[in-house]
Amino acid sequence: MSFLGGLSLPKTWQGWLTIVLFGFMYGPIMVLGIYSFNDSRRYTSVWQGFSLRWYESLFQDARIFRALQDTLFVAIVAVAISSVLGTLMAIGLCKYYFPGKGIYRGASYLPLIIPDISIAVATLVFLASMAIPLSIWTIVAAHMVFCLAYIAVVVSSRLGSLDPNLEEAALDLGATPTQALIKVLLPQLMPAIVAGCLLAFVLSIDDLLISSFTAGGGANPLPLEIFSRIRNGVKPDMNALSVLLILASGMIAALAEYLRYKSSTLDR
Amino acid sequence: MSASLSKSRLQGLGTTIRHRCQQLLGPLALLGPAGIWLLLFLVLPTLLILDISLVPDLRPEDVGGAYGLGNYSRVFNPFDPRFDSVYLQVIWRSVYYATVSTIACLVLGFPVAYWLAIMAPRRWRNFLVVAFILPLWTSSLLRSYAWISILRPTGLLNTFITWLSDLIPGVDLPTQNWLYSSAAVFVGLTYNFLPYMVLILYASLEKLDISLLEAAADLGANPRQTFWKVTVPQTLPGIAAGCLLVFITSMGDFVVPTLLGGASSMTISRLIYNQFLGITRNWGLGSALSMILILAVSLAIALLLKYGDRDSVKEA
Numbered sequence: 001m002s003f004l005g006g007l008s009l010p011k012t013w014q015g016w017l018t019i020v021l022f023g024f025m026y027g028p029i030m031v032l033g034i035y036s037f038n039d040s041r042r043y044t045s046v047w048q049g050f051s052l053r054w055y056e057s058l059f060q061d062a063r064i065f066r067a068l069q070d071t072l073f074v075a076i077v078a079v080a081i082s083s084v085l086g087t088l089m090a091i092g093l094c095k096y097y098f099p100g101k102g103i104y105r106g107a108s109y110l111p112l113i114i115p116d117i118s119i120a121v122a123t124l125v126f127l128a129s130m131a132i133p134l135s136i137w138t139i140v141a142a143h144m145v146f147c148l149a150y151i152a153v154v155v156s157s158r159l160g161s162l163d164p165n166l167e168e169a170a171l172d173l174g175a176t177p178t179q180a181l182i183k184v185l186l187p188q189l190m191p192a193i194v195a196g197c198l199l200a201f202v203l204s205i206d207d208l209l210i211s212s213f214t215a216g217g218g219a220n221p222l223p224l225e226i227f228s229r230i231r232n233g234v235k236p237d238m239n240a241l242s243v244l245l246i247l248a249s250g251m252i253a254a255l256a257e258y259l260r261y262k263s264s265t266l267d268r
Numbered sequence: 269m270s271a272s273l274s275k276s277r278l279q280g281l282g283t284t285i286r287h288r289c290q291q292l293l294g295p296l297a298l299l300g301p302a303g304i305w306l307l308l309f310l311v312l313p314t315l316l317i318l319d320i321s322l323v324p325d326l327r328p329e330d331v332g333g334a335y336g337l338g339n340y341s342r343v344f345n346p347f348d349p350r351f352d353s354v355y356l357q358v359i360w361r362s363v364y365y366a367t368v369s370t371i372a373c374l375v376l377g378f379p380v381a382y383w384l385a386i387m388a389p390r391r392w393r394n395f396l397v398v399a400f401i402l403p404l405w406t407s408s409l410l411r412s413y414a415w416i417s418i419l420r421p422t423g424l425l426n427t428f429i430t431w432l433s434d435l436i437p438g439v440d441l442p443t444q445n446w447l448y449s450s451a452a453v454f455v456g457l458t459y460n461f462l463p464y465m466v467l468i469l470y471a472s473l474e475k476l477d478i479s480l481l482e483a484a485a486d487l488g489a490n491p492r493q494t495f496w497k498v499t500v501p502q503t504l505p506g507i508a509a510g511c512l513l514v515f516i517t518s519m520g521d522f523v524v525p526t527l528l529g530g531a532s533s534m535t536i537s538r539l540i541y542n543q544f545l546g547i548t549r550n551w552g553l554g555s556a557l558s559m560i561l562i563l564a565v566s567l568a569i570a571l572l573l574k575y576g577d578r579d580s581v582k583e584a
Contacts, residue, residue, distance in 0.1 A: 014383035018396075021380050024459065025403050028414035031424055035417060085302040092298030104299065107306050113569055114314070115520025117537040118558045121544055122313035125551065129316060145309045148302050177294065199405075206407035209522055212545065223409055230413050230527070239417070242410040253405030257398045 029246055036239035054240040064241065067225040070136060074211070074221060075204035078143035079151075083197050085144070086151030087189065091181070093152070094159045111149035119145070120213035127214065134216025142214045143204045150203060151196035154260075158192030191259045198256035202249050314562070317555045326552035339556035355539070359560065362535040365450070366519040369457035373465040373514045374507065376458070381469035382499075386478065397470055401463040408460050412527045415456055419446035419528070448530030456524035461517055465510045472506020473499075512572045516565050536561050 010016055039051030058064060093105055111119065123142045132138060166188070170180040186193075208223040215224060222245075229235055320326050324338025341348040343355040384397055403411060418424045426443040433441045446452055476499065484494040500507070518524075522537040529535070536557060543554025 010383070010387075012383065012387060014379040014387060017376070018380045018383045018388075021376060021462070022400065025400065025463070028411065028418060028459070029403065029406075031418060032410075032414040035424075085305060088298045089302035092295055095298070096295045098295060104303060107311055108302070110306070110310055110314075113516070113565065114562055115516075115537065115565060117520060117522050117540050118314075118317070118562050119310065121540060121554060121558050122317045123309060124544060125320060125555070126309070126313035126316050141309055144305060148305065152302070202405050206409070208407075208409050209541075223407065226413075227409060230416065238413065242413055246406045246410055249406040250402055253402055254398070256405075257402075261394065261398075 032239055032246075033243045036236070036243050038236070040236075054236045058237045058240045061237065063220075063225060064222070067220050067222040070219045071205050071222040074136060074139045074143055074219075075201050078140045078147050078204055079197050079201045081140075082144050082147035082151055082200060083193060086148035086196065086200075087155050087186075087193055089148065090152040090155035090159060091185065091189075094156065108149055108152055111146040112153065116207075116209040120209045123210065124213040134214060134218060136215075136219035138214045138216070139211050139219060139221065142210050143207065146207075146210070147200035147204060150200050151193070154196030154199060155189055155192045158189055162188055191262060195256045195259040198252050198259075202252050202256075205245075206249065317558055320552055321555035321559045323552050325550055326555075327549055339553045340560075342553065343556065343560070355557070358534050358539050359536055361533070362519055362537070363564075365453055365457060365525065365533075365535060366515045368454050369461065369518045370511050370515045372454065372458040373462050374511055377462055377465035377469055377510070378507075381466045381473050384466070385470050385473035386476070397467070401467050404463045404467075408521075408523050409527075411460060412456050412524050415452070415459065415528060416447060419452050419455075421445045421447070423447075447528060448533070450529065450533055452528040453525050453533050456528040457518045457521065460521070460524060461514045464517065465514050468510035468513060469503065469506055472503045472509075476502050509572060512568050516568050519568075520561060520565065 010019065036054055037050050037052070038048055039053060040048040089108060093101070093108070120142075123138075123145075127134060127138055162185075167180050167184050170184045171177065175183065206223060207221075208227055211221045212224055212227075215221065226238060226241065230238055321339055322335045322337065324334075324336050324342075338348075338350070342350045342352065343359075345351055346353075380400070384393060384400070388396055416423070420426075421443075423446070425446055429441045429443050433439055480498050480502065481494055484498045485491075489497065520537055521535075522541060525533050525535045526538055526541075540554050540557045540561065542548050543550050543557065
């Protein structure tokens with residue numbers, strides 16, 4: 001039983017439990033996937049035959065497409081700006097010592113720690129008190145907070161494992177600090193920056209709460225549209241949409257994990 | 269002569285200032301933009317929430333009000349005439365949900381992490397761990413929706429139960445609406461946060477020195493003794509980190525109790541949501557509840573930093 005390179009049936013109960021829990025993690029997603037192809041007029045759990053009707057009705061849904069556009073716009077803009085700010089912040093925190101650094105670092109971890117609902121509420125109250133009208137740009141601004149925090153964390157962990165001598169060598173050989181940053185440090189950080197961006201991108205397209213509080217009437221990202229539809233029960237075309245989104249997120253995640261794995265084994 | 273001296277001195281001063289500026293320029297360019305953004309859209313807003321939580325019953329159309337502890341006293345002080353025990357019940361229910369799902373994640377996650385870190389074939393370990401935590405990257409909204417289609421009255425679970433009852437004569441299993449119950453919330457929270465627990469425990473168990481386990485076995489300890497006297501103490505920081513992370517995230521979770529829980533599973537995050545976007549619209553009270561949630565989470569984090577394993581948290 002070693003045709004899978006040593007992966008045979010487990011001999012311990014822990015191994016069996018792992019298999020069961022893999023089923024627990026992937027089962028509901030597979031159920032969703034299977035029933036998105038169910039040919040039933042009313043949505044029942046009885047299998048009525050294979051059909052693509054729910055995918056067809058999904059692709060004719062203009063609201064979904066507008067929502068998808070909003071989601072992608074927010075995610076791309078927020079991640080693009082955050083990739084620069086987050087990377088610079090990670091480098092700055094690694095390089096410099098200054099009074100108040102602990103507070104700065106603590107604040108940079110806050111978006112990872114404070115529950116989404118509290119961040120969302122705070123952003124709404126802040127925007128209201130500044131009389132800033134809610135629009136798609138306020139969503140971008142709010143998403144940038146957690147995007148740059150996550151990108152900075154991923155880049156920081158990579159920075160810790162880098163060889164500092166390389167940058168010093170570049171400086172000794174006459175490079176300006178900016179040149180050393182761009183030509184020596186950034187190429188080494190690139191896998192981590194990309195992995196961080198992918199993580200931030202997935203978090204941004206999945207975000208419900210922060211978008212709900214900062215969207216106003218101006219924009220309607222996909223999670224808001226899905227939430228308002230599934231709140232009152234199951235809608236089969238939402239199954240089809242869920243399957244597509246889960247697949248997309250899963251692929252982005254797999255790519256990010258692969259990059260992280262590659263960049264961590266590169267030095268060894 | 270004295271003029272030229274002061275001139276060179278001035279020049280010296282000029283270069284020092286320029287040096288200082290250059291020294292400051294780097295940190296400012298690197299840390300400034302992100303710092304300003306975090307200050308504007310995170311730190312100031314949170315301080316603002318703290319501020320308006322101290323204005324009793326502030327509503328969005330109000331300009332301002334007198335400061336007071338009214339919002340907090342309404343939640344905590346039983347002698348306050350406007351005290352309503354429903355708020356404390358909601359807070360306790362959130363803690364209860366978070367506690368049960370944390371225990372469920374630990375009990376289920378530890379054997380899995382143990383198998384992945386110690387017993388699984390070495391060349392498959394990385395792949396299996398990534399595969400297990402992959403669902404974390406997909407929307408928790410959609411994963412909770414997947415459970416709706418299983419637990420609802422005409423969902424897969426009831427269809428299966430009916431099918432089983434028809435299949436075996438004499439057995440009549442009851443079907444029921446599994447959705448909108450505390451049990452559904454427990455399942456949803458455990459499902460959502462189990463990968464976090466496995467990830468952190470894996471990071472902790474991976475560092476476990478196998479020779480310690482062998483030594484314990486050689487010295488006559490049975491597997492149970494080895495587990496409780498060697499494995500658990502060695503991985504205690506990881507266990508603490510995993511438990512607190514799952515506790516914090518499920519305590520503040522909004523999607524699972526909203527979609528899988530019914531009207532009776534009101535949690536603090538749902539209550540906060542209602543104060544701002546729902547029908548009640550009491551920003552002052554909502555801000556106070558939000559501060560209570562942040563304080564609860566910070567307390568847990570402080571405990572984690574004091575007693576937990578910082579490294580395994582960082583790896584997660």
